[in-house]
Amino acid sequence: MKRRLAWVCIAFLLLFTFTACSQNKTETIRLAEVTHSIFYAPLYVAMAEGFFEEEGLNVELTTTWGGDKTMTALLSDGADIALVGSETSIYVHAQGSNDPIINFAQLTQTDGTFLVSREKIDSFDWEQLKGSTFLGQRKGGMPQMVGEFVLKQHGIDPRSDLELIQNVDFANIPSAFASGTGDYVQLFEPTASIFEKEGTGHIVASFGAESGSVPYTTFMSKQSFLDDNAETAKKFTAAIYKAQQWVDEKSVEEIAASIAPQFEDTELEIMETVVERYKEQGSFSTDPILEEDEWNNLQDIMDEAGELPGRVDYETLVNTSYAEEVTN
Template sequence: MNRRIFLSLLLAVTLVATAVLAGCGKGDSEKVKVRIGEVTRSLFYAPEYVAVAKGFFEEEGLDVELTTTPGGDKTMTALLSNVIDVALVGSETSIYVYQQGTDDPIINFAQLTQTDGTFLVAREAADSFDWNSLKGSVFLGQRKGGMPQMAGEFALKKKGIDPQADLELIQNVDFANIPAAFASGTGDYVQLFEPTASIFEKEGKGHVVASFGAESGHLPYTVFMAKESYINKNKKVIQSFTNAIHKAQLWVAENDAEAIADVVLPFFENVERDILISAIDRYKQQGSFATDPIIDEAEWNNLLDVITTAGELEKRTEHSELVDTSFAEKAIEAVK
């Protein structure tokens, strides 16, 4: 073959290969990075981990970076300071920011959980549980003004228990250290998320005696939210994000606890599979996982009732002020 022709063919092949590789690289770079900050690592958020593990975010053109920022205050600080783009945290945090006054409110756009996610864990086992047994006890509570504590107090008051008068209430332990404090001997009762509650049961450190989720009713307990400015600049990203979450919600609804546990196992490397299954089953049985991302007005009003009962609400913040259901509604139409 003529050397000139050979070199021409080689150059053509090289150009084609370069174009193909460049095209592949371009496709990869087109994935939009979204930084998520979750308030804690819990099986309560199983659909979020399913969305990551099953590739639902990738299908929607997103490259998510998931970080755990323990506690609602830390998560909201990360969001306000632009360390993260989207927060997974209780809706009450967006209300607090709004009522302090802001030109860039935090907008709730997709719901992940619809009940409280904590369980009442007693140090001593009992054949039957009576809520009145809490009276006079030492109760290791959650952060004042946080959703776990407020939902817990709401449930206690429904049972005729005044948390401030009937309990020795401890609230000065940092969120991330509450399980360790109880394990070391602090308190007769504690509120714990899963899988910690099930782990404590298995290790004999405590006994689950009741569910705060079952007692406090439906509310937008944990929600994906972002700054209004971010949403306005990234509407396509928020829509894709919500689509991915809804795909995961449907998958979780259609599969049993064992199948879900196998998918989320990499996010809980130090937790035994049987614990994962038990914890997920508890959440499924009480309907904690939202089956769609819509934050409806009835749930929002129940949330306001819970915050008001806790004495943490200056004035009622209407659903229309901090909730945008348009992305959730479109996701339901798009994802079948």
């Protein structure tokens, strides 16, 4: 009788252990980011502060360097989720995809680039770009379209008022400017601030401050992935929302310290400067909901740049259900 009772107890303990392990099973998500930048601070905070772990997720992050490469990774099942500009989902839609790319959580809500001049300018005016050589971003990408949009807002025709260079690969733009190409360049952080500290260039304006709210970088997935993994998408969004709130509430110093392991070659002082710039201009979304007016502003910018294949209804490529659920 005692032996039988012992076996029952052991069986119960094994069942309990198996059930507990099953409930606590960690799911791996393959995430492809378009570039690696302090601009994406809330993502790195979610990783550093354990917000993904709290949701039972393990995020494997890969930097794919460019919107086209990021979207290729997503379409070819090399990634489950992509962090990239929302314009890429519109391009895929225009090609008639049977498995549309759906924007489900927003990370940044302004452009993240800055205008950097080669020479120090004490009193900058956009008119000074006329007749200059401008090293822009990749044609058809969100940074370049925003850049052209802002130039036009200031009465500058990027095709006739300056020499526009946009055939340099995304990852090589900083080195091209450093080696002498261009009077002005459009750069992400922390490169812009590093160049300024080194004397390679000088930040004179912010494209994010000039262009207004847009879904500049969002998390997106194939519709099929979301259909099969709705709970996973919700958990991922919940972790991002926790990080967004954390970034909104914490000091510049605390944020920089949290994401520092992601940027081992960047001085903490530079990181703090960059975080402060982005916080001041409201680049970090405080929640993951992509609003319809932002979606429309995005398409206006694409249209102005001549890159919009056709307007796409908000409901067609945007799903805010996970974001709304985790924020309520």
